[in-house]
Amino acid sequence: MVLSEFLKYSRGEVLKEYKALRYMKGNNSHFLYLIFTAGDCVYVGETSNIFWRIMKHKAKCNNDSEVYLQEHPEKRTVLILEKHFIRVFKPKFNKRYCQASQLELFIA
Numbered sequence: 001m002v003l004s005e006f007l008k009y010s011r012g013e014v015l016k017e018y019k020a021l022r023y024m025k026g027n028n029s030h031f032l033y034l035i036f037t038a039g040d041c042v043y044v045g046e047t048s049n050i051f052w053r054i055m056k057h058k059a060k061c062n063n064d065s066e067v068y069l070q071e072h073p074e075k076r077t078v079l080i081l082e083k084h085f086i087r088v089f090k091p092k093f094n095k096r097y098c099q100a101s102q103l104e105l106f107i108a
Contacts, residue, residue, distance in 0.1 A: 006034070006068035011061045014054045014069065021051040030078040034068040034085060035061045041089035046078040060093050 009017065021027060031050040035043040035057065043060045047053040050069065054061055061067065072078050086094050 003034075003068055006070050009067045009069060011054060011063055011065055011067060014050060014067050018051040018054075021049050024049065028073065029071050030073070030075045032070045032072065032078045032081050032085070034089070035091075036066040036068065037062065037064065041085075041091045043091050043093040044082055044085045044089060046075075046082045048075075 027048045029048065031047050031053075033045055033047070033050060033053070034041055035045075037060075042065075043057065045053065054067065070078075070081070072081075
């Protein structure tokens with residue numbers, strides 16, 4: 001899987017595009033997101049509410065950051081992809097999950 005398969009947004013664009021999720025509960029979509037700053041992947045994560053997750057990532061995601069985003073119907077798929085991209089990019093804010101033994105905590 002390559003980044004061209006993701007939707008690419010700025011932080012502001014994500015907040016504008018997914019504003020409708022602000023008060024939604026029981027969302028059946030699951031998002032895989034990768035945050036890049038200055039060309040480096042700084043964080044890989046998953047969430048069912050991308051609006052609030054990006055709102056909370058103020059320290060990791062600023063206005064100059066790029067957010068690569070994919071939406072999936074199944075959480076299991078997103079967890080597997082999250083594990084994969086943490087292994088590939090070794091983002092600085094995912095340090096605690098970059099050790100091989102800790103990655104096995106995710107669904108295989």
